[in-house]
Amino acid sequence: MATIKRRKIGKQVYFYVEHSFKAGKKVKVLSRYIGKKIPYNIDEIKDDLEYECMKLKILSKLKSIKSSYQRERSKIPKAEKEKLIEDFLVYFIYDSSKIEGSSLSLNDTKGLFLHNITPKNKPIKEVREAEGYREAFYSMLNFKGRLSLEIVKRWHLMMFKGTMDYIAGKIRMHKIIATGSRTVFPYSEDVSKLLKEFFGWYKKEEKKLNPVELAALAHLKFVSIHPFSDGNGRISRLLANYILNKNDYPLINTKFGDRMAYYKSLETSQLNEKPKYFVRYFLKRYLKANYRYSQEKT
Numbered sequence: 633m634a635t636i637k638r639r640k641i642g643k644q645v646y647f648y649v650e651h652s653f654k655a656g657k658k659v660k661v662l663s664r665y666i667g668k669k670i671p672y673n674i675d676e677i678k679d680d681l682e683y684e685c686m687k688l689k690i691l692s693k694l695k696s697i698k699s700s701y702q703r704e705r706s707k708i709p710k711a712e713k714e715k716l717i718e719d720f721l722v723y724f725i726y727d728s729s730k731i732e733g734s735s736l737s738l739n740d741t742k743g744l745f746l747h748n749i750t751p752k753n754k755p756i757k758e759v760r761e762a763e764g765y766r767e768a769f770y771s772m773l774n775f776k777g778r779l780s781l782e783i784v785k786r787w788h789l790m791m792f793k794g795t796m797d798y799i800a801g802k803i804r805m806h807k808i809i810a811t812g813s814r815t816v817f818p819y820s821e822d823v824s825k826l827l828k829e830f831f832g833w834y835k836k837e838e839k840k841l842n843p844v845e846l847a848a849l850a851h852l853k854f855v856s857i858h859p860f861s862d863g864n865g866r867i868s869r870l871l872a873n874y875i876l877n878k879n880d881y882p883l884i885n886t887k888f889g890d891r892m893a894y895y896k897s898l899e900t901s902q903l904n905e906k907p908k909y910f911v912r913y914f915l916k917r918y919l920k921a922n923y924r925y926s927q928e929k930t
Contacts, residue, residue, distance in 0.1 A: 634678035636670065637663070644668065649677055653685040655692040662688075683908045690915045691842050693926040694881075700925040701882050717773070721745065723885055724873075725765050728866050730888040734758050757795045764791040765866060772874045779834055779874065781827055784854075787870060791863055799861040803827070808858055813895075815902040817858040826857045843879035847872040848914035849907055856902050872914075882922050890917070 634651040647670055650663045662685055666677055705713065726741040736744075736758055740751035745766060750759060768787040775783060789801030803824065808817050818826055830853055838846060855868035873883045886894050897913035919926060 634681045636666075636674070649674075649681050651678075651681045651685045653689045655689055660685075660688070680908070683912055686912060687845070687915065690919050691845065693919060694842055694844050697919075697922045697925040698879075698881050701922070702880055704925075718745070720883060720885065721766060721769055723887075724869075724883070725762055725769065727885055727888045728869050729758070729762055729765065731886065731891050731894070732863075732865055734762070736762060760795045761791055764793060764795070765870075767791075768870060769873075772870050773877060775874065776878075779831070779838075779871075781831060784867060784871065788860055788863055788867055791866065796862065802861075803859050804861045806861070808861065810858075813899055815856075815899055817856070823857060823859050827859055830854060830857060838875075843875055843881055844915065844918055845911060847875040847884075848911045848918075850875055851914070852898065852901055852907055852910045855898065882925070884914075884918055884921060886917075 634649050637648040637650050639646050639648065646668060647666050648663050649666055650661055652659055652661045654660075662681055664677070664681055666674070671677065708716070722741050722745050723738075725745070726736065726738050729736060729741075735754055736751060740754060741762065743749035743751060744759065744762060768790040771787060771790060777783065785801045785803075792800035805820050807820060810817065833853070834846075834850060837849075841849070851868045851872040854871055855864050858864045860867065869886055876883055893913060897910045901907055901910040
């Protein structure tokens with residue numbers, strides 16, 4: 633926990649906030665000068681410093697995760713890699729769709745993708761969208777080009793063609809309200825400008841930020857624009873995995889059972905206009921999901 637430090641130089645007193653953390657085998661200390669008096673927003677300042685320390689601690693482990701993951705995959709035969717991807721795909725599409733209200737069960741999804749069995753007594757619209765999501769997933773996995781609005785619209789088109797052709801691959805032209813959320817999404821008139829800013833931001837930051845942090849921020853920024861009439865969450869989770877896959881990091885699946893923490897971190901970042909809440913959630917979840925890779929010796 634961050635602590636306040638009082639330092640006296642001559643007759644003047646200065647206040648600092650400090651927080652220590654372990655990065656690898658070393659203990660590091662971050663310190664921030666906060667003034668000659670303790671400011672009213674000291675709790676927020678402490679939280680910001682703790683967030684920076686958490687980021688540095690986790691980011692120091694991500695290179696180990698990447699190298700261990702790559703080393704493991706280099707030993708796996710091609711056919712087995714394809715099976716592992718297919719297994720991940722089943723859970724990713726099940727969870728990502730379930731979060732958005734799909735009634736398809738995990739067994740329905742397994743039957744559909746692994747055995748080509750169309751689930752009985754389930755809306756055909758949900759089945760077709762799951763199949764479209766699979767097409768978009770493999771397109772994402774095989775896409776080696778630069779991220780652009782056109783490729784994102786293409787993935788959206790794949791998801792909704794045949795079920796909602798009137799919105800498939802098209803930027804919304806109307807106001808949108810998320811049920812049960814306090815987040816206010818941008819007016820449709822502002823969406824094009826915000827998308828241009830988003831892809832400009834991505835181009836600027838993609839070589840500067842660690843890919844896992846970049847994936848978290850891209851997810852948050854894109855879903856906060858909410859450029860489509862439907863499917864924004866699913867596309868944002870796909871977008872995060874595009875960034876991870878392109879940079880040879882393990883993919884991530886946001887589980888249905890974790891949806892409340894996921895939604896809370898998103899909404900808190902959106903309402904406070906501070907990315908740290910969602911990025912903190914994303915990095916911790918990513919480290920937990922890939923813990924075994926972080927423990928292997930490189």
